[in-house]
Amino acid sequence: GAVVSQHPSRVICKSGTSVKIECRSLDFQATTMFWYRQFPKQSLMLMATSNEGSKATYEQGVEKDKFLINHASLTLSTLTVTSAHPEDSSFYICSAFTSGQYNEQFFGPGTRLTVL
Amino acid sequence: AQKITQTQPGMFVQEKEAVTLDCTYDTSDPSYGLFWYKQPSSGEMIFLIYQGSYDQQNATEGRYSLNFQKARKSANLVISASQLGDSAMYFCAMRGVQGAQKLVFGQGTRLTINP
Numbered sequence: 001g002a003v004v005s006q007h008p009s010r011v012i013c014k015s016g017t018s019v020k021i022e023c024r025s026l027d028f029q030a031t032t033m034f035w036y037r038q039f040p041k042q043s044l045m046l047m048a049t050s051n052e053g054s055k056a057t058y059e060q061g062v063e064k065d066k067f068l069i070n071h072a073s074l075t076l077s078t079l080t081v082t083s084a085h086p087e088d089s090s091f092y093i094c095s096a097f098t099s100g101q102y103n104e105q106f107f108g109p110g111t112r113l114t115v116l
Numbered sequence: 117a118q119k120i121t122q123t124q125p126g127m128f129v130q131e132k133e134a135v136t137l138d139c140t141y142d143t144s145d146p147s148y149g150l151f152w153y154k155q156p157s158s159g160e161m162i163f164l165i166y167q168g169s170y171d172q173q174n175a176t177e178g179r180y181s182l183n184f185q186k187a188r189k190s191a192n193l194v195i196s197a198s199q200l201g202d203s204a205m206y207f208c209a210m211r212g213v214q215g216a217q218k219l220v221f222g223q224g225t226r227l228t229i230n231p
Binding site for chain 2: 032034042043044045046049091093095097102103104105106107108109110112
């Protein structure tokens with residue numbers, strides 16, 4: 001099956017710093033990737049759709065200047081949380097879409113961000 | 117707009133019993149897909165089963181089956197012969213034509229299998 005990796009798996013940073021999270025499709029090319037945020041005991045909320053070679057599409061209420069998304073290649077999308085604050089602490093999950101049997105999204109293992 | 121509703125925050129089941137996790141949906145798209153994912157405590161999202169809106173038969177994947185009732189807009193997940201390893205969060209999700217491959221998730225159900 002299609003494999004998606006994320007790095008780092010965990011990150012702790014100080015308030016005010018920026019953190020970059022990488023999402024890679026390991027064995028397939030993904031023109032479209034998605035970034036989700038999941039707070040404890042809650043569901044996944046879509047933050048943005050990342051399209052290779054073009055600007056990301058952000059969901060309503062998500063600050064594009066705070067959550068910078070770059071999809072520079074067909075196998076890599078990055079999410080940068082700029083000037084992170086404690087309320088940004090969350091579980092961030094990426095997924096990549098590939099046209100398979102069910103056209104499903106394949107999810108990365110997630111990145112747990114803690115902002116002190 | 118698309119909406120997924122999972123009304124069971126938590127379910128407790130004895131090992132080897134069958135369990136049904138409820139999912140209802142709302143959409144104006146004529147064509148859509150319904151997914152179930154399992155999320156263990158480690159956090160990864162594991163794809164379980166898929167049902168297309170035009171599929172004539174209910175989907176099955178091993179111990180997982182989907183009870184799809186289109187008129188009632190429900191897509192319940194049935195797990196047969198539950199195992200301790202089935203304890204996890206379960207999310208129902210929908211993808212519509214207008215959503216451009218985006219998934220909308222329900223609130224999730226935490227399933228606990230008791231020995």
